[in-house]
Amino acid sequence: MLLDRSFRRTLIARLLQSAGPSAAAALLVAAPGCGEPAAEAESAPDIRCFEWFDELGACLDRAQALDELRTIYRNCEDTNEIIVSVESDPELREGACCYEVTTHVCPNLGRPFTLEGHRVTAAPRLAEAGWLARGQASGAGGQQPSLADLTDEERETLADGWLRSALEEHASVASFARFALELMALGAPSSLVEAAHIAALDEVGHARLGFSLATAYRGAPVGPAAFPMPPAVPIAADLAALARAAAEEGCVGETVAAVIAAEQRVRAEDPAVRAALEVIAEDEARHAELAWLTVAWAIGAGGEPVRRAVAEVFEAAAASLGRPLPPGAEPGGGRAVALAAHGHLDGAEARALQGAALAQVVLPCARALGLWRPAAAAGVARPAASA
Ligand SMILES: [Fe+2]
Ligand SMILES: [Fe+2]
Numbered sequence: 001m002l003l004d005r006s007f008r009r010t011l012i013a014r015l016l017q018s019a020g021p022s023a024a025a026a027l028l029v030a031a032p033g034c035g036e037p038a039a040e041a042e043s044a045p046d047i048r049c050f051e052w053f054d055e056l057g058a059c060l061d062r063a064q065a066l067d068e069l070r071t072i073y074r075n076c077e078d079t080n081e082i083i084v085s086v087e088s089d090p091e092l093r094e095g096a097c098c099y100e101v102t103t104h105v106c107p108n109l110g111r112p113f114t115l116e117g118h119r120v121t122a123a124p125r126l127a128e129a130g131w132l133a134r135g136q137a138s139g140a141g142g143q144q145p146s147l148a149d150l151t152d153e154e155r156e157t158l159a160d161g162w163l164r165s166a167l168e169e170h171a172s173v174a175s176f177a178r179f180a181l182e183l184m185a186l187g188a189p190s191s192l193v194e195a196a197h198i199a200a201l202d203e204v205g206h207a208r209l210g211f212s213l214a215t216a217y218r219g220a221p222v223g224p225a226a227f228p229m230p231p232a233v234p235i236a237a238d239l240a241a242l243a244r245a246a247a248e249e250g251c252v253g254e255t256v257a258a259v260i261a262a263e264q265r266v267r268a269e270d271p272a273v274r275a276a277l278e279v280i281a282e283d284e285a286r287h288a289e290l291a292w293l294t295v296a297w298a299i300g301a302g303g304e305p306v307r308r309a310v311a312e313v314f315e316a317a318a319a320s321l322g323r324p325l326p327p328g329a330e331p332g333g334g335r336a337v338a339l340a341a342h343g344h345l346d347g348a349e350a351r352a353l354q355g356a357a358l359a360q361v362v363l364p365c366a367r368a369l370g371l372w373r374p375a376a377a378a379g380v381a382r383p384a385a386s387a
Helices: 005-019 021-030 062-073 152-185 190-218 239-267 271-302 304-321 333-340 347-368
Strands: 046-051 081-086 091-093 096-105
Touching (some): 005 239, 005 271, 005 347, 046 062, 062 081, 062 096, 152 190, 152 239, 152 333, 239 304, 239 347, 271 304, 304 347
Antiparallel strands (some): 046 096, 091 096
């Protein structure tokens, strides 16, 4: 359930203002239900396959196939989806066992750096790597979380969680560096190029905050290893590709990230964690604005083909809403509350918040700006994630 209503409402106003300053105020009032949950779209079944040889006999049954597919597709590690369930019996197709599956998009905590559709992050480095917040790096302290009431296991969970998020923030630095080059290559105005560089610096700050918190919970320094950057990094070939990526990673990804950071902040009680999340939520909201602004500029410059590329992104986001949430393997009850006080959301809650952010912020704004139309078909239900 989304708790921070005022953050959500302000964010919607800012995003609409970014994408269409002259019409934004009117749109907010006129768009029926901007800020209300979006209806889900119907989606085609997802098919996933793995190689199979006749000598092995019949294809695996549904339960075995789910384990196999999760191993192959490595949920949320290098793809952006979780395979929730296998919905059909196997079908043998040209040496592969194929199944209809239900998938869910992974919660995205910021702007990813992707290569050939795969997310890339640095490996952790278990040493001081020059990525701690200034006070902590010099040994002078700075604002530190309180460890007093935490068990060893809780500290380990928090260290792992903040490290994972710090590595994603670190990757966002590279993502914005590439985005700035793409803007230059496609003739964007200086305001966008400037904002992209500022955003990259924000992400340096977020990464430092994350590595500092991970270090505090771990009790020993941790940072990133060298970023695994290939010698040649592909950049967007045209305005449609740029706008599509901005819509996926920014209008969807960073808008959701901003909402999730605000929700983490509401639940957090530790002052050091709250202070970090305050900065991150505000910056991510600005990054989301930059994405909507970029999309508006690209559509203005490139016309209908660019608009269509962007619309496809929102259609895909809407389709993900109708899929059931995967079960969470994380702790519930008192332990979950203790961890939330230090900024940790379990996977199931993060995925539920992601759905709510899509339904209540991203899609209503896309609809208000004419970039997405809800499936008006009869029988379309409200998403379960709305809150
Ligand atoms: Fe960030
Ligand atoms: Fe960001």
